[in-house]
Every structure is written in structure tokens, then in C-alpha cells.
Amino acid sequence: MVNGKEKLIVAIDTDDYEKAVNLIDSLEDSVDIFKVGLENYIASRGKTVDYLKSKGKKIFLDLKFHDIPNTMKSAVKAAIREGVWLMTIHVSDMEGMKQCANIAKEESERLGIEKPLIVGVTVLTSLSDNDLKDIGCDMNTQDLAIKRAKLAKEAGLDGVVCSAREVSKIVEACGKDFVTVCPGIRPASAEVGDQKRVVTPSEAILNGASVLVVGRPITQASVPSESANKIVKEIESVL
Template sequence: MKEELIMDTKERLIVALDLAERERVLGLVSQLHDCCGMFKVGLEPFCNYGPAFVKEIQEAGGRVFLDLKFHDIPRTVAQAGRAAARLGVAMFNVHIAGGREMLRAVVEEVEDETGGKRMPLIIGVTVLTSLGAEELFNDLGIERQPLDQVLFWAEIAKECGLSGVVASPREIAAIRERFGEDFLIVTPGIRPAGSSAGDQKRISTPGEAINAGADYIVVGRPILQAVDSREAARRILREMEESRDERK
């Protein structure tokens, strides 16, 4: 369920800590914790430093989006979800491709672990932003276009009680129209104007994503690789705020 309170702009920004160097990551958390809502901890830093690293980020003032994309048999994912809840993360994700039984199991176990209070947001991964129609067909045997596949998986996620989905900027408007305002959309593939796309195929600017209806945007390299990471984050916040003003 979508949070009742209207989020401040900074709460909508998630900074992706996709770096291997522990001290550099903690330094960035110290610099940025008051100008973003969460820090995304993905596979590389988590595998390097483990659950204790999540606690270090929390102790430094950061809320954590645990981006491990759980995808396994139902019991395994359900127990991983329990562990994520015990870590106190604000959000974690699972692959919708794991199926309805897996999705329902993780929601039920996390509700049981938390007593339904202060539950982490459970977000379903749809189509990775590194994949286009050609990769979906040639590599995964999926004949739907990316938008159709995203909507198919998003419907399953909502049916199974997930908080929302991860989806590229190109699918935001269609998800919002079909599933309403109470279904969260977390959007990676965000690149400020003039930035390199890197390995992402379905990208957008911060302003475009907010205008389309994203609840959270995830930004990594444009902040991490900036000469002044704090100023880079603040520029993104200004663009988001201007876009919100335009929508009013």
C-alpha cells in the first residue's frame, strides 16, 4: 500500500551505491544522507561486505533499499524476505518472474515477521532496463513487447500484495493509468540531461520520470561519478521539484 503522507522531493530520490570500495560508500552516505530518501545496496557491495554493511549505512543516517532481486523457490525467497525485514531495510525487491506462489509467500512471511507494522516495501522487478524487445525475444523467449510484459508482471505483483514494481521510465504512465495511485513505481535508468546512457536501454531524465508519475527514482553513476556528488544530487532534486510544480 502506498504511503499515506505526501513525500518530500528528497524522499523520492534513491542513490544507488553500486561501488565496491567500502570507505568510499560510507563517505558518500555521510555526504548525501540528508538529500535523498534511501540508498540502494545491490549485489556487489552486499556480497563484499554483507548484512553488517547495511547496518553501517543505517547507523550513518541512511535508509536502505536492498536491491538483491530475490528469485528462487517460494520458501527460500520467503525466508530471505524475513531476513531483510529483520535487517530493518525500508525496501527490498523480488523478481515477479518467480511466480505467484513465491510472491505470496514472501508477503505473508514478512507480514508475520513484522506483525504487519513498519513493514519494508516489497517491490517487484519487471523487465530490467538493460533489456529491450530484441533481448526479451532472443535471450528469454518472451514474445511480448517490453511494455506488454511489464504490465503483465505488474498485474501479478498487485494481485499478490506487493507494494509496487520496478519499471523503466517508458512504462510509468501505462502502469499508473492501469493500476492507480496506490501502486508504487520505482524507476531506475535515470540520467540527467547530457549524461551517458551506459548499459541502460530504456532511460529518462529525473523530470520526465516524475512528470510521468514515478514515486521513486534511482540514480547511480551521475551522482557517484560527479566531481561534487552532493551538488549533483541537489541538481537532480531541483529538477524533480520543478517537474512537480509543473504537474500542479
């Protein structure tokens, strides 16, 4: 039986380092993988990453690099030295993504460490079809996510970040070994918040998601560990 903890990533979305530490401590026995995004990374100046490493936790560094190829390549190279398990870049031009994939292999080999997974952000889960129209895109969220996933795979990335609503189509197009990281996960009883394309944990796993990213339903719960344990059990119930 697969351990549901291997499928759950908890997002540490706070600009307060002490709150982040307290949250990690409260979830130490319930969660193995944590996401550090822009908000916390900048506010803590990377200290949360160091704290997670001291606890032996896997780290998802979610900084969504998006720039010219050389800058993205250099950012990925620097992130490799942080010893993270997973990192994000935006699905952009083919050359930029290829350079990121190549430098990850080269730098990991040079350091003698396991290469972290690099996944491309397809379409943010806060965006709707109408939002895409507003910025001049004539594709819907699902079609655009699938197209970008195919580009990411062709460029040599390990997988993508996508909504669990389109993950089954992406698995069909890119294969089961292509990692799918799904944010916007909300238990049926949770508030949707600013997310627009949300799915429950069990639905996401059944759709083919590799790992789930859950934030507020766990981090803002009165007892975060209880909420995390419930989600782990829900994941395991459909594996």
C-alpha cells in the first residue's frame, strides 16, 4: 500500500518565519513534504528552507522562475545547491526550459547529489477561461494546460503543475511517469478562497495526480495535524 504522506505537500504560505516554524513543528509527524513559495522565501530570506532541511523534510521550492533563458538557467543552478526535492519554472520558450533541464542534470552530477525534479507551471489554478480571454489568449484553461504540458515534456522537464481538473488529459498525453503536481486542492467542506479550479483530494488522485498541494485547509485549521491526517487517509482510501 502506498503511503498517503508521499502524495501530500503542505504549502507554507506565510510571511512570518516564526509562524512557519511553529506550523512545521505541529505537522512534523503528519507531513513529509513542504512547499516554500515566494511569500515565505523572501520574508524569511530562505531560513525556512534551512529549517526544513534540519528536520529532514523534503522541500518543494515554488519560486516559479520565469525570465530569459540564461537567467532561468542560473536560478535553477543556484536552487540545486539548496538541496531541494522539487522546484518550479514557468512553461515558457523551449530553449529556456531545455537549458533548465540540462543544468539541473549537470549541476547535480557535479555536486554528487540526486537531481531534483523540475516541473513547469502550466496555467495557474487562480485563472479561469474568462481570465485567459482578458489577457488575449483564445484557448481555454484545459487546452492551454495540455499544450504547455506537452511542451514541457518535449523540453525535458520532469513534469508540470496543473489543476487536477485537467490532470487526466495531461497523463493521457504525456504518460504516467510524467509528474503532475496539483494545487487548488480543497476538501469538500473547505472554503474555496481565491482558487477557481478546485478539486477534492480523492478526486485529484483518481484523476491521476502524482502529488497534491494543500495550503489553507491544513495551515489555517484549528489543529493542522488532524486536517493533514484526514487528507492522508482520504488519499489512501482511493489508492
